[in-house]
């Protein structure tokens with residue numbers, strides 16, 4: 001069952017839902033009929049190579065760009081129609097925060113808090129202190145921002161998104177341009193944000209990063225959404241193949257053929273031949289245990305049997321047709 005977010009009359013089944021979301025820039029289709037479904041409470045990775053349409057999608061989610069077609073609903077409310085109700089509950093970090101370098105982190109946040117439509121001045125200091133504490137910057141509250149590292153600046157940007165209690169956080173490539181230490185700090189922070197009960201929607205072009213931070217993911221390729229769901233399900237949906245070691249290769253081939261599986265030779269070993277056979281994607285394919293059962297019932301001596309699954313990386317490369325930078 002899908003968990004419900006919100007409380008009272010504001011309950012919603014999906015924290016973000018888009019239908020047929022599309023954006024044209026002249027003749028170019030940057031975002032093409034995207035149907036996103038982001039469950040409440042998830043840390044949702046929005047993954048895709050550079051230029052695949054992530055930022056454009058995020059800008060449309062937040063009402064920063066108009067959609068050419070399609071609908072957006074955030075926290076159960078239509079955007080941009082209900083932006084006045086929606087946006088106070090959404091924290092965002094898009095295209096890097098702009099801070100005054102010669103003001104301290106705390107002074108910058110105070111200014112940004114004061115710019116909020118409905119913030120109460122008397123409680124401002126408390127809000128700023130809490131946000132700084134949440135991102136681990138209390139010790140640097142009085143330090144001028146020009147002396148912050150990139151990772152600290154990015155965490156300050158997230159602190160800005162956290163000045164009010166948020167039900168949804170939207171972070172566009174929050175680790176972009178950070179050194180390994182800054183990247184680690186921001187990844188740990190993103191992971192921990194969901195513990196506060198918010199849904200976190202975070203874009204990245206790094207598969208490994210999404211695997212470390214996220215519970216769910218969607219994959220964009222050339223403006224289209226090519227897969228989405230819980231990470232575990234995305235992994236399972238990859239194709240699998242069996243690796244069989246047997247001294248009875250001929251017999252094994254005919255049993256496998258009877259099951260509709262084409263066997264390829266995988267080389268000889270001292271105790272038999274290796275045969276490889278591709279199982280079709282989970283769900284409509286043969287279960288590996290059934291294959292072993294049939295082999296044994298068919299008189300094949302099974303000396304080794306393994307199931308090799310396509311890694312998430314293989315799957316993403318297959319879906320997007322592009323390599324992912326998995327080095328970081």
Ligand SMILES: Nc1ncnc2c1ncn2[C@@H]1O[C@H](COP(=O)(O)OP(=O)(O)OP(=O)(O)O)[C@@H](O)[C@H]1O
Nearest residue numbers: 025030048049050051052053054055056057173205
């Ligand atoms: N304002 C604009 N005018 C024209 N084309 C644009 C505009 N904004 C984005 N595009 C194009 O739309 C496509 C998608 O860009 P977008 O920035 O959404 O991708 P992205 O996945 O966020 O990539 P990156 O990680 O590089 O930011 C790209 O081909 C880009 O050149």
